[in-house]
Amino acid sequence: MKICAITMVYQDYWALEQWYRHYGGHIGHRNLFVISHGYDPEMQRICPDASIITIPRDELRNFDRVRARVINGIQSGLGHLYDWVIQTDADELVCFNPNTYSSFAALFEATSAPALFALGLNLAEVEGDPPIEKDAPALAHRKVACVTGHYSKAWAVRKSLPLRWHGVFCGYRRTDVFPFEMPDDVFFVHLKYANSEALKTANAVRQSVADDVGEEWNVTGWSKPDYHTERFYRKLAKTVELPWDEAVALGYEKIRDNPVRDPKRGIVKPPFINYLCRTTLPDWFMTV
Numbered sequence: 001m002k003i004c005a006i007t008m009v010y011q012d013y014w015a016l017e018q019w020y021r022h023y024g025g026h027i028g029h030r031n032l033f034v035i036s037h038g039y040d041p042e043m044q045r046i047c048p049d050a051s052i053i054t055i056p057r058d059e060l061r062n063f064d065r066v067r068a069r070v071i072n073g074i075q076s077g078l079g080h081l082y083d084w085v086i087q088t089d090a091d092e093l094v095c096f097n098p099n100t101y102s103s104f105a106a107l108f109e110a111t112s113a114p115a116l117f118a119l120g121l122n123l124a125e126v127e128g129d130p131p132i133e134k135d136a137p138a139l140a141h142r143k144v145a146c147v148t149g150h151y152s153k154a155w156a157v158r159k160s161l162p163l164r165w166h167g168v169f170c171g172y173r174r175t176d177v178f179p180f181e182m183p184d185d186v187f188f189v190h191l192k193y194a195n196s197e198a199l200k201t202a203n204a205v206r207q208s209v210a211d212d213v214g215e216e217w218n219v220t221g222w223s224k225p226d227y228h229t230e231r232f233y234r235k236l237a238k239t240v241e242l243p244w245d246e247a248v249a250l251g252y253e254k255i256r257d258n259p260v261r262d263p264k265r266g267i268v269k270p271p272f273i274n275y276l277c278r279t280t281l282p283d284w285f286m287t288v
Contacts, residue, residue, distance in 0.1 A: 113181035120151030149273030167269020247279035
């Protein structure tokens, strides 16, 4: 089985290092494709065996919409060369329990669905956590996570299905029958809040971009990024804490069993449920 992974990134170097190590370790670094938003030689240094695709960075207005079209277009082309294409942001790692699946190939062989979703986990650095050393995997050093529908995203597709709004564009007449496949023991881990030092750097970049573009910039989390960080930790502190098995069961009940089927947009996606509960990750995450 041939599998590749694709992402698009701008200066989020720590996250890209995590992405490159994680997916390269599973499917081979030469099956990774990184879209660099603007020429940046640092991308090649971080991802020496990946294919780096540079796109212009001379117009940012409405870029989130353009970004989706660009990455989906490249993903569609790769779908003619690979059996499955994994598409995530650089700070998103799909992790599976090694006691359940031996590899991504084994996971894909276990489904007949055209696309896969995974239960979302917002990983967090909390008080008492030591800094993550350079080149160290985040999942070996962070244990607290928030179960979230917002990040229970579609992440892998066969052929040319485009990803949109955290879901899959399946056509306006297929939303009622398209499978919302979210396998057990597969998790979508968002790393944005897992490293406070890297977050400070990334937030400064986001704020600079938002300031340059002005009021036409409407990407959530980029305008006023420090406010979004403060809000995340404020809400995390108020979120009920559950043991791992109970947290996962609740996530499947509230998220997997209630997909959003939107015929007007032709999209099937997870429900927008944030801060469902918080939990502590089991030890197997440290080895993935």
